[in-house]
Amino acid sequence: MRLIAKLTSDFLRDESGATAIEYALIAGTISIVIVVAVTGIGTSLNDRFTAVRNAFK
Numbered sequence: 001m002r003l004i005a006k007l008t009s010d011f012l013r014d015e016s017g018a019t020a021i022e023y024a025l026i027a028g029t030i031s032i033v034i035v036v037a038v039t040g041i042g043t044s045l046n047d048r049f050t051a052v053r054n055a056f057k
Helices: 002-013 016-055
Strands: none
Touching: none
C-alpha cells in the first residue's frame, strides 16, 4: 500500500509534462499569429495588384 501512495505522490509532484504543454500552447499561439499576419498581408497585396492592374486597363 505504501508503494501505491509513493507512486501517486511522485506522479502528482512531477511537473515535466506541464512544461511540454506550456511550450505547445506558446507554439500554437505563435502559429495563429503568423497565419493571421500572412492572411492580412496577402489580402493587402491582392488589393494593390488589383489596383495596379486596373490602372493599366
